[in-house]
Amino acid sequence: MATMTYRDALNAALREEMTRDGDVYLMGEEVAEYDGAYKVSRGLLKEFGPLRVVDTPIAELGFTGIGVGSAMVGLRPVIEMMTWNFALLAIDQIVNVAAKIRYMSGGQVACPIVFRGPGGAALQLGAQHSQAFESWYAHIPGLKVVMPATPADAKGLLKAAIRDDDPVVFIEGEMLYNVKGEVPDEEYVTPIGVADIKRAGADATIVCHSKTVKPSLQAAKTLAGEGIDCEVLDLRTIRPLDVEAILRSVAKTNRLVIAEEGWGFAGVGAEVSDLVQREAFDDLDAPIRRVHQADVPMPYNKHLEKAAKTDAPKIASAVRAVCYRD
């Protein structure tokens, strides 16, 4: 096992897949000569040349459409969104074309494409640059939505996304790029649609993904000191959702908290709550609690921003509530 950053793990996945398959190319703003706005594509231009690592104008709708078109005729593009906030300009191509082309064509036309880049908030970037959109894409049949939390998952899941024959929305985190972790030396691919228990526990389940995994683990550590043994279940993929893993964990702990970065209304936690109340109502010993961003545009002010965001103390108090320990 080597220790590497999330950023370098993504970079390694891109390099390995581009080496393996000549149909894979990377396109987006600043991906080539600038080495990527967040340096995820560092060195790739030098290695693969300008036909396979392509700088575009600032034209999200246009280059996303070009990527989708090229996928419809058999290439396997990786389209980098500088951040997912800007992908709103391209959502027509993602939702109206990529997600539907197989269905509308009666199965004739596939769209093997990855849309990737950082989503969610960083620090004090204000309302337009701090948004978590996974529930938007997870709403759409025809898309898969993948959100790794660790370097090992980032590498294995990006490789899986590139090999997948369907469009994959792959949401990274700006605050995760520098996170270090162990990454296996040998080649591996992490299957899409499989959640991962990041900490086993018996008293309460915390379902989380991406940037909420770390605060969930921190909360679990705090709560262990209070005699509450948490299971932290990292979804890793939002769609397809690993329904079995969620139900198995709830059957074991009988208590559920769902933590996510984005807004609560119609969020990922709403979907998971619906699933659990329907399929595991009798397993629950307490109402489900959710932790999510405050229902406001993200404020710039440091203190207000902190108040708006999901964090470990908020997750811990939700767990205390489902354990009737608050």
Next chain:
Amino acid sequence: MAVSTDRRAPSTSETRYSAEYRDWLRMMVLIRRFEERAGEAYAVGQIGGFCHLYIGQEAVAVGTISALRADDYVISAYREHGQALARGMSSRSVMAELFGKATGCSGGKGGSMHLFDSSLGFLGGHGIVGGQIPLGAGFAWAAKYRKTDQVSLTFFGEAAANIGSFHEALNMAGLWKLPAIFVIENNGYGMGTAMKRASAIDDFAIRADSYGMPGVSVDGQDVLTVRAAMDEAVERARAGEGPTLMDIQTYRYVGHSMSDAPHGTYRSKDEVEERRSRDPLDVLERRMRELNLIDDDGMAELAAEVAAEVADAVQFAEESPEPDAEQLFSDVYAPNQGTV
């Protein structure tokens, strides 16, 4: 329309295409009769949803698509029945798709606006105005990436030339010299909005200058003029010289879709009648008669062939089965990748 003369594709009387004239005429007549029959089927509820007919614009599809090779790509908007037929999709598979039947080109899951035949490189049938323009550039990008000499032909209406995707796609196509041909099918209206009420300029060919590609303004009611202009664009694209923007002026004789009258609030009966007086089918027939390539008997034979083909297509569509209930859930994701 104020079109600068230097961008005008010259009308031509050359005879180098005369061997193809009968095929062109047959295809244009087929499209006309097919569309008339589709309109009737719509009126009695055999076809549902939105249905946009191509009547009056036949020379555009035939003049452009006839210049392509079998391995080239074609993509269009929702007014694409004529282009699908011109590309060689069978009347049966297109009519059956309009009827929503399992034997339709998209298995009944696409409908009038989403005709596909990947074996012919016909990749839709798109319902979001302008959405197909970057996709067409994407096919051209793939051809360049793979170093093939395939060409990508993208159709869209003149109203779609005012949407953002047009600008983004054409800029990148010009920047990267993609083998793409962008055809503005300029029928003068986007639904009920006349071109002059939607575009700051009325000569779209000028816009090509912004994207470093040639722009050509073409009489879309003369299939020969269309074809000659298209040949030049195809030649450029295949030679690696980059894209072309073609503003092909035509007219739709019918309403925007089946719910819109041919004339009324936004255009007059006189206007429609005046435009109909120069019909693309007549223009070609007259030329063929002058060259003794067809006579009354030949026209009657052609009409009979087409009538039989359309009748057969309708019968096929009527008799075809509906898609199985299981088809509801197929083709959302690739098979054998687990369920979602």
